[in-house]
Amino acid sequence: MKVTHLKRVFGLAILLVAFSSGTSASEKPKERLELSPSADLVSTYVWRGAYQTGISLQPGLSATYSGFFVSAWGSTDFSTSFKEFDLSLGYENGGLSFIFNDYWWAGEGNPYFDYRNLHYYEAGIGYSFGEAFPLSLNWNTFLDNDASTYIQAAYDVSLKDVDLNLAIGLSPWTGYYHKTGTNGFIVADVVLTASKSIPISQSFALPVFTQIIVAPNQNNVFLVFGMSL
Secondary structure, three states: OOHHHHHHHHHHHHHHHHHHOOOOOOOOOOOOOEEEEEEEEEOOEEEOOEEEEOOEEEEEEEEEEOOEEEEEEEEEEOOOOOEEEEEEEEEEEOOEEEEEEEEEOOOOOOOOOOOOOOOEEEEEEEEEOOOOOOEEEEEEEEOOHHHOEEEEEEEEEEEOOEEEEEEEEEEOOOOOOOOOOOOOOEEEEEEEEEEEEEEOOOOOEEEEEEEEEEEHHHOEEEEEEEEEO
16 A cells, blocks of 8 residues: 555544544444344445446345454356455444455456455445434545545435435545546545335335445446345
């Protein structure tokens, strides 16, 4: 990572730590082990404004204990050999979070254990202001790939029985998120997500969501439907 970019990341981390020391956005971490399986089915897989593949099944499993968390997440499509497997390790307390991500999206047939060439590593820091002011801020920087950085601000609001999330993602300097021929500061994506649980029976409801994704730097737009299984 370039030294100038690294200084910016550390500076942001120090600022958020100082801010969070006097602000409590949530309760203290629960001191018990919790496991959370999940799975989403999406019509299109779009990541930070960039198209990845078509209809995909995306399972996940996370474990949390006393603020620490570890998770595994994957994505497999139905028409090509696209395959992704990601691992995350982090800590969250009082709205402040730190995370380290190991991305592997080399696809079926490529060796997973080639950690030097087929894995991408990312460090991130975030802050959530809590229910009274449902704004969250996240800064994520690759530890290679020219220190490509993605900064996101997201805000939650409810409209009747629909939960809305509006997010904007920025990339401050040239890197992975830039379309060929573009440089410097860009808006990577603007995303509006609408979520709702549809009652299936008296004891079961199916969570579904729709996303409108505008990716100005990619000169593209997406309408994505998904459901959580």
